[in-house]
Amino acid sequence: MRRSAAPSQLQGNSFKRSKLIPPGRSNPNLNEEISRTNPDIKLLQGTTSNAFHQSQNDPGVCSSNVLPSEESSKEVNHGDESSGQFRSQTHAMTALNPLQIVHSSSKEITESKAQEEEPGSLFKYFSVVWCKASKKKHKKWEGDAILIVKGRSFTLKDLEGKDIGRGIGYKFKDLDNIEEGQTLMIAGKEIEIMGVISPDDFNSGRCFQCGIGSPAAPNFSQPVRKCFSNPFKSVCQPNSKENRLNDLQSCKPRHDPYAPNSLVMPRPDKNHQWIFNKNCFPLMDVVVDPHLVHHLRQHQKEGIIFLYECVMGMRTTGRCGAILADEMGLGKTLQCISLIWTLQCQGPYGGKPVIKKTLIVTPGSLVKNWRKEFQKWLGSERIKIFTVDQDHKVEEFIKATFYTVLIISYEMLLRSLDQIKTIKFDLLICDEGHRLKNSAIKTTTALVSLSCEKRIILTGTPVQNDLQEFFALVNFINPGILGSLSSYRKIYEEPIIVSREPSSSKEEKELGEKRAAELTCLTGLFILRRTQEVINKYLPPKIENVVFCRPRALQIELYRKLLNSQVVKFCLQGLVENSTHLICIGALKKLCNHPCLLYNSIKNKECSPTDENEERNLYRGLLHAFPADYNPFLFAESESGKLQVLVKLLAAVHELRPSEKVVLVSNYRQTLDILQEVCKHHGYNCARLDGQTPVSQRQQIVDGFNSKYSSDFIFLLSSKAGGVGLNLIGGSHLILYDIDWNPATDIQAMSRVWRDGQKHPVHIYRLLTTGTIEEKIYQRQISKQGLSGAVVDLAKSSEHIQFSVEELKDLFTLHESSHCVTHDLLDCECTRGKDHTDDSVEKLTISRPCQLGPHHQKANCRKPLSMSQLKQWKHSSGEHLSLTDPFLERIRENVSFFFQNITNQATTM
Ligand SMILES: Nc1ncnc2c1ncn2[C@@H]1O[C@H](COP(=O)(O)OP(=O)(O)OP(=O)(O)O)[C@@H](O)[C@H]1O
Numbered sequence: 001m002r003r004s005a006a007p008s009q010l011q012g013n014s015f016k017r018s019k020l021i022p023p024g025r026s027n028p029n030l031n032e033e034i035s036r037t038n039p040d041i042k043l044l045q046g047t048t049s050n051a052f053h054q055s056q057n058d059p060g061v062c063s064s065n066v067l068p069s070e071e072s073s074k075e076v077n078h079g080d081e082s083s084g085q086f087r088s089q090t091h092a093m094t095a096l097n098p099l100q101i102v103h104s105s106s107k108e109i110t111e112s113k114a115q116e117e118e119p120g121s122l123f124k125y126f127s128v129v130w131c132k133a134s135k136k137k138h139k140k141w142e143g144d145a146i147l148i149v150k151g152r153s154f155t156l157k158d159l160e161g162k163d164i165g166r167g168i169g170y171k172f173k174d175l176d177n178i179e180e181g182q183t184l185m186i187a188g189k190e191i192e193i194m195g196v197i198s199p200d201d202f203n204s205g206r207c208f209q210c211g212i213g214s215p216a217a218p219n220f221s222q223p224v225r226k227c228f229s230n231p232f233k234s235v236c237q238p239n240s241k242e243n244r245l246n247d248l249q250s251c252k253p254r255h256d257p258y259a260p261n262s263l264v265m266p267r268p269d270k271n272h273q274w275i276f277n278k279n280c281f282p283l284m285d286v287v288v289d290p291h292l293v294h295h296l297r298q299h300q301k302e303g304i305i306f307l308y309e310c311v312m313g314m315r316t317t318g319r320c321g322a323i324l325a326d327e328m329g330l331g332k333t334l335q336c337i338s339l340i341w342t343l344q345c346q347g348p349y350g351g352k353p354v355i356k357k358t359l360i361v362t363p364g365s366l367v368k369n370w371r372k373e374f375q376k377w378l379g380s381e382r383i384k385i386f387t388v389d390q391d392h393k394v395e396e397f398i399k400a401t402f403y404t405v406l407i408i409s410y411e412m413l414l415r416s417l418d419q420i421k422t423i424k425f426d427l428l429i430c431d432e433g434h435r436l437k438n439s440a441i442k443t444t445t446a447l448v449s450l451s452c453e454k455r456i457i458l459t460g461t462p463v464q465n466d467l468q469e470f471f472a473l474v475n476f477i478n479p480g481i482l483g484s485l486s487s488y489r490k491i492y493e494e495p496i497i498v499s500r501e502p503s504s505s506k507e508e509k510e511l512g513e514k515r516a517a518e519l520t521c522l523t524g525l526f527i528l529r530r531t532q533e534v535i536n537k538y539l540p541p542k543i544e545n546v547v548f549c550r551p552r553a554l555q556i557e558l559y560r561k562l563l564n565s566q567v568v569k570f571c572l573q574g575l576v577e578n579s580t581h582l583i584c585i586g587a588l589k590k591l592c593n594h595p596c597l598l599y600n601s602i603k604n605k606e607c608s609p610t611d612e613n614e615e616r617n618l619y620r621g622l623l624h625a626f627p628a629d630y631n632p633f634l635f636a637e638s639e640s641g642k643l644q645v646l647v648k649l650l651a652a653v654h655e656l657r658p659s660e661k662v663v664l665v666s667n668y669r670q671t672l673d674i675l676q677e678v679c680k681h682h683g684y685n686c687a688r689l690d691g692q693t694p695v696s697q698r699q700q701i702v703d704g705f706n707s708k709y710s711s712d713f714i715f716l717l718s719s720k721a722g723g724v725g726l727n728l729i730g731g732s733h734l735i736l737y738d739i740d741w742n743p744a745t746d747i748q749a750m751s752r753v754w755r756d757g758q759k760h761p762v763h764i765y766r767l768l769t770t771g772t773i774e775e776k777i778y779q780r781q782i783s784k785q786g787l788s789g790a791v792v793d794l795a796k797s798s799e800h801i802q803f804s805v806e807e808l809k810d811l812f813t814l815h816e817s818s819h820c821v822t823h824d825l826l827d828c829e830c831t832r833g834k835d836h837t838d839d840s841v842e843k844l845t846i847s848r849p850c851q852l853g854p855h856h857q858k859a860n861c862r863k864p865l866s867m868s869q870l871k872q873w874k875h876s877s878g879e880h881l882s883l884t885d886p887f888l889e890r891i892r893e894n895v896s897f898f899f900q901n902i903t904n905q906a907t908t909m
């Protein structure tokens with residue numbers, strides 16, 4: 001709260017101030033004094049202790065600011081003054097003793113209410129300044145506030161959205177006649193009306209944002225024609241008057257702004273020049289190096305202009321942060337490299353470079369990728385990059401002054417924070433920066449402690465699903481722009497959340513929508529997100545398949561036994577903790593991957609007989625279901641439906657596309673071990689990257705696989721450990737062997753191959769075991785997250801999921817007779833009105849319109865996929881597949897159902 005800096009004081013409004021009379025509501029003599037000396041002043045008395053006592057006795061009289069009723073506190077929380085069926089009127093009049101009004105007869109009140117009801121339904125909003133009522137001659141306004149008047153009631157809110165005064169039951173004409181410049185006494189405060197606020201400004205929350213710099217309109221004025229200078233000539237640095245005059249003639253843009261396809265940054269407007277060009281350097285066009293522009297896609301050019309305007313403080317005055325939230329694979333790295341290279345060599349004022357040193361913080365597995373990308377786009381001569389690792393410490397960067405860019409992992413940053421703090425960085429880039437959504441974690445506090453104000457967050461993961469996390473990210477790049485956390489919650493979060501409740505009123509919905517729109521509009525100035533569609537045209541076709549694999553006999557037997565266990569029964573009766581549900585879910589998921597994983601877990605538990613816990617109980621009696629001579633190291637394909645399909649798929653790719661490679665993804669290291677052994681057994685060379693792969697080796701492994709000279713046919717990837725940001729374009733087939741609760745994990749993995757640089761059509765296979773928990777997780781991914789439109793979040797894992805007993809019942813059911821439970825749930829034309837038995841499905845598949853074939857409608861490929869979108873995908877049971885896909889053909893006998901969607905369809909597969 002600002003003190004002694006309220007607008008009227010700053011502006012020195014003597015006329016208005018002369019009207020100020022020391023307020024003193026609780027002192028009746030003072031009121032008299034006020035009215036005697038200043039008949040202009042209105043006393044709107046809503047919050048005296050007298051009034052409160054009265055209201056206790058007379059339910060018809062309400063005075064808030066003191067113990068608001070339940071109804072009124074709802075009003076407070078939601079910022080919604082609409083619920084006002086006022087219980088009575090209190091009083092609102094010029095120089096009138098409030099007690100007189102309190103004693104008004106109820107008849108009078110009713111009559112006046114009836115007369116005034118209609119106009120009272122309209123809201124009026126005023127910006128005001130306020131201070132406590134006092135007799136002092138020279139007083140200080142304590143702050144700005146918003147006065148909301150509806151009919152015969154008012155609420156006074158501070159700029160954090162908190163109620164600081166309320167009252168109801170005033171005379172309509174008193175509240176109706178409020179006008180600019182007027183001084184009022186209300187709720188124990190003296191206020192001065194500064195101006196009228198439009199309903200739109202209030203509903204959008206804009207009126208609370210007076211602390212925010214106004215958005216500066218981007219300036220796209222055409223550059224003035226000038227000769228361009230030699231790109232390698234150093235920029236001028238004027239320091240004296242003569243120099244400056246000389247510079248006026250000699251300073252030229254580094255690159256020709258008029259060359260065909262040149263990318264010229266917008267010029268700063270007058271306001272910007274006033275603030276940032278104190279030395280009156282000549283205005284210079286900032287032109288992106290044509291060497292880079294040559295490669296840039298249109299969306300990347302726009303992204304560079306956006307980043308430039310943000311970090312230059314041209315979009316939001318005084319703020320230099322940006323969030324580039326483009327979907328995965330859109331080339332955020334290249335956009336940043338272009339920005340760094342431009343700002344490091346040029347600037348709008350006399351051409352003086354805007355930045356000297358840049359700090360890039362990134363996940364460990366991407367440190368080398370950043371170096372590679374710098375080299376790819378700028379070569380190794382133009383810019384000197386320093387990457388921190390075990391052998392190259394930050395001290396080296398400090399000593400060797402020619403390095404201008406420091407690339408470091410988040411982990412290393414924490415370890416080297418003291419040294420990092422000694423360096424003056426002008427630009428900070430946080431790659432995969434959604435991890436900063438928690439302001440309490442060490443990484444965030446470490447980065448906040450750096451003084452650099454030009455900050456960019458890069459993330460391919462949408463950031464707006466959790467409003468508090470969103471606040472943390474925004475507050476990191478543009479500190480304070482959304483006000484304090486408490487005001488943000490009051491002004492935006494609470495109304496938005498309330499409006500999304502099914503029980504919310506029409507007004508609450510409207511307010512929430514307006515606030516959400518305003519928040520989007522405000523943050524849209526410095527957040528940019530483009531979706532994959534913008535590069536689809538540069539990418540080869542993507543054929544995405546969801547493959548439902550029939551479980552094998554051993555799997556079904558063990559699955560039944562697990563579901564019949566005491567532990568699962570206790571889960572279904574709601575008798576056990578969430579951790580026990582997770583143990584059961586974990587066992588079922590292992591079984592779906594391969595029974596040997598379950599066998600090993602049972603054996604491990606047996607080895608520690610003293611360890612009496614739920615997991616041990618769950619496994620009781622299960623060993624008997626395995627053959628007596630069971631060998632868990634054979635990894636028999638015939639024991640796992642998915643493994644059988646996988647082996648056939650690999651063989652098909654190897655045979656039909658000998659020059660293409662496969663990325664094979666699992667979330668579990670033990671599963672990757674099995675897959676690795678199986679690959680070895682079939683003579684396929686593999687590369688592997690999981691959580692245990694040393695960070696220093698990761699890029700080398702990725703490069704090796706992507707190289708056309710590599711003999712590796714398969715890349716085994718643990719998606720959680722190393723998925724983000726990797727480019728695995730060496731592979732054109734990607735198989736997701738298991739499913740994660742969080743669709744973002746799977747989407748991240750799938751985005752590794754279908755990205756810029758990919759030459760082949762991409763085939764994606766998501767393997768699910770029919771009728772099992774894997775289908776349930778998939779349904780949860782696409783129904784809950786997809787349908788609600790909620791965006792996904794990488795950090796949320798199953799540990800954070802709470803299950804209702806109903807959900808658990810569904811999770812712990814095995815559907816043995818269905819071809820595809822997911823399809824059964826779709827209410828698809830092909831099954832509508834029929835029993836979901838094997839027979840009926842099979843008969844229908846022959847003629848149904850949604851079968852693979854020309855009738856299918858192309859689904860919107862935007863993620864996350866929803867159930868209704870899935871229905872639009874081509875689908876069919878294994879038996880009735882119309883065989884245009886040679887890979888699916890090879891696996892059809894092990895598969896009960898397929899869904900397929902093709903993006904960027906081409907004639908060949
Ligand atoms: N204009 C371009 N022309 C050709 N290749 C490009 C272009 N822009 C980017 N690429 C390449 O596309 C790939 C993906 O780029 P990048 O890694 O920057 O994506 P990203 O947006 O950071 O995605 P993620 O969110 O997955 O990290 C890289 O190999 C990059 O070199």
Ligand SMILES: [Mg+2]
Nearest residue numbers: 332333431725
């Ligand atoms: Mg990236």
